[in-house]
Amino acid sequence: MKKKEGAFYNFMRIVKIFPQSWLLYITIIVVIILSGITIFYSYLMKGLIDAALSKNLSVFFRFLYWVIGSIICELILTYLKIKLSGKYAELGVARLRKLIAEHLSLLPLSKLENNHSGDYISRLTNDVNRIQTFASETIIEIIYRPLAALGAFCYLTFLSWKLTLLTTLLVPILFLGAVILSNPMTKYSKQLQERLGVVNSIVQETIFGIEISKAFNLKERLERKYNSAVDNTVKSAKALAKRNALLNSFSHLISLVPFLICFCIGGYWVVRGEMTPGSLIAFINLLNHLTFPISVLPTLLGQVKTDMVAAGRLFEILDIKVEREGGQVFRADGKDVVVQFNNVSFAYEGQGEKVLNNLSFKINRGEVVALVGPSGSGKSTIVKLLLGYYEDFTGEIKVFEESLHEWNLTALREQISFVSQDTYLFPESIRENINYGKLKATFEEIVSAAKVANAHEFIMNLRDGYDTKVGELGGKLSGGQKQRISIARAVLKNAPLLLLDEPTSALDTDSEALVQEALDRFMKERTVLIIAHRLSTIKNADRILVIDQGRIVEEGTHDQLLKKGGLYSQLYYRQMANEEIIERKEVM
Numbered sequence: 001m002k003k004k005e006g007a008f009y010n011f012m013r014i015v016k017i018f019p020q021s022w023l024l025y026i027t028i029i030v031v032i033i034l035s036g037i038t039i040f041y042s043y044l045m046k047g048l049i050d051a052a053l054s055k056n057l058s059v060f061f062r063f064l065y066w067v068i069g070s071i072i073c074e075l076i077l078t079y080l081k082i083k084l085s086g087k088y089a090e091l092g093v094a095r096l097r098k099l100i101a102e103h104l105s106l107l108p109l110s111k112l113e114n115n116h117s118g119d120y121i122s123r124l125t126n127d128v129n130r131i132q133t134f135a136s137e138t139i140i141e142i143i144y145r146p147l148a149a150l151g152a153f154c155y156l157t158f159l160s161w162k163l164t165l166l167t168t169l170l171v172p173i174l175f176l177g178a179v180i181l182s183n184p185m186t187k188y189s190k191q192l193q194e195r196l197g198v199v200n201s202i203v204q205e206t207i208f209g210i211e212i213s214k215a216f217n218l219k220e221r222l223e224r225k226y227n228s229a230v231d232n233t234v235k236s237a238k239a240l241a242k243r244n245a246l247l248n249s250f251s252h253l254i255s256l257v258p259f260l261i262c263f264c265i266g267g268y269w270v271v272r273g274e275m276t277p278g279s280l281i282a283f284i285n286l287l288n289h290l291t292f293p294i295s296v297l298p299t300l301l302g303q304v305k306t307d308m309v310a311a312g313r314l315f316e317i318l319d320i321k322v323e324r325e326g327g328q329v330f331r332a333d334g335k336d337v338v339v340q341f342n343n344v345s346f347a348y349e350g351q352g353e354k355v356l357n358n359l360s361f362k363i364n365r366g367e368v369v370a371l372v373g374p375s376g377s378g379k380s381t382i383v384k385l386l387l388g389y390y391e392d393f394t395g396e397i398k399v400f401e402e403s404l405h406e407w408n409l410t411a412l413r414e415q416i417s418f419v420s421q422d423t424y425l426f427p428e429s430i431r432e433n434i435n436y437g438k439l440k441a442t443f444e445e446i447v448s449a450a451k452v453a454n455a456h457e458f459i460m461n462l463r464d465g466y467d468t469k470v471g472e473l474g475g476k477l478s479g480g481q482k483q484r485i486s487i488a489r490a491v492l493k494n495a496p497l498l499l500l501d502e503p504t505s506a507l508d509t510d511s512e513a514l515v516q517e518a519l520d521r522f523m524k525e526r527t528v529l530i531i532a533h534r535l536s537t538i539k540n541a542d543r544i545l546v547i548d549q550g551r552i553v554e555e556g557t558h559d560q561l562l563k564k565g566g567l568y569s570q571l572y573y574r575q576m577a578n579e580e581i582i583e584r585k586e587v588m
């Protein structure tokens, strides 16, 4: 992913994205008033002590009322500060989450393939959480602390400019040292976030690959991989914590040095009568308000740096260019040629070798065309290009007689029903999963689509029928059942072009027969491009295109190709022989 650096740049982007900025502005005003109250306390304290020492009760009580009033004000304003900043952070983070989720759904497949989904999840959880803390706490602190320090500095100068100068002389040098100490935190934090992303990816692998991991006894290997990833995060976290501890100790030094100077010089002046005890106590109290904010600033700065690293990682996602929008909404009806490839060549991003080489073929309306060929020959790539997943091919692809580049991608996909070999069902009810084929479909339409897909019967045998949650069932649905639900989804869509990418390859013979029966019913009077490994399933195709290394090497009907005695017949007879061996083994 492309990286944009700069904490300030990221900070400004957060402010721009977060809605209801007025919440932030009001919080800042509240914070300014709170800083004023802090300084006011010191003034009141000086008045109280001096009035007590001079035994002037009426002045003493006047100051006391002001103290009580200020405390009430401070309580109300602190409540407001936390409430408003919390609301600002909640609304902002919700917007950020929605923006990223929407952006992810609009990304081209080619970009999504570059990162592990675990890394995206890590960004959407760990990094978003950091932004939430930043927006609700750090952002206010980083405004409040310098303001409080500035106010205290002004009042201290008013009380005794000489003592202020002497006590704060070393602060800028110490502060600079702390800033230098906080510098490597960006690097450590970036490393930690990236390593957390790797841990998330392994957790995901462990969950999704649980079956294989058990079958192949990979538990120990996965455990080792996970432990090593966790150990790496510990290393980064340790480096970060070490730097943080160093920074905190240094910050403490910033707050202690001025006090030491103040006690020595101020005490001496009180003894000599050059300063009243009230002034010295007010001075010391106020000094606290100067040194404390300054001492926490380097830590806060380190915090901001790590938070901005998290923001940068989120903006990396938002900066990936989404799939192209626009294009035209063409009609599919009345077009005789449904698919046309003219000298199409294509290579995946970052891969030198071409997957498709000057490929040309045509599919007419109503034809059933099969793509066969050795593994890796480029069959699925053809389907992916037709769905508009990758557009950086050379040559020309036409769908319903219009150039793919001219099509609006949503409109193009409206005209295509797609059934892939990897059936993905959303963790919702079966009814909803079929419904995604046509969102406005009635329940009757859903049921009739399930009947065409040979799925109705098994769905009705489930306890909750169409309302059965697929997520709850998890792996309890068989591969064939899942495939039939995905066929029902495609049936419901009722698009004029049907793309089938090895829809039965992962199934056993019984399931395959049921799915094949459903497909045969569904394929009638439709234009179909089917990729098949089991060549027996495409014997009846109008035309078979044999692909090898991204080129069409043979073309014809099943009988014609067998007679020809080329690659197709080799593949076919090899498969027949394998199936015979398997059948014989089963009989024995």
Ligand SMILES: Nc1ncnc2c1ncn2[C@@H]1O[C@H](COP(=O)(O)OP(=O)(O)OP(=O)(O)O)[C@@H](O)[C@H]1O
Binding pocket: 113, 348, 349, 351, 355, 373, 374, 375, 376, 377, 378, 379, 380, 381, 382
């Ligand atoms: N997203 C991708 N990025 C990079 N290379 C890819 C990608 N998808 C596929 N390939 C490569 O492109 C080539 C063609 O893959 P494709 O999936 O189109 O073949 P196929 O004929 O459908 O294979 P199979 O029959 O095994 O499914 C292969 O070498 C594959 O490794």
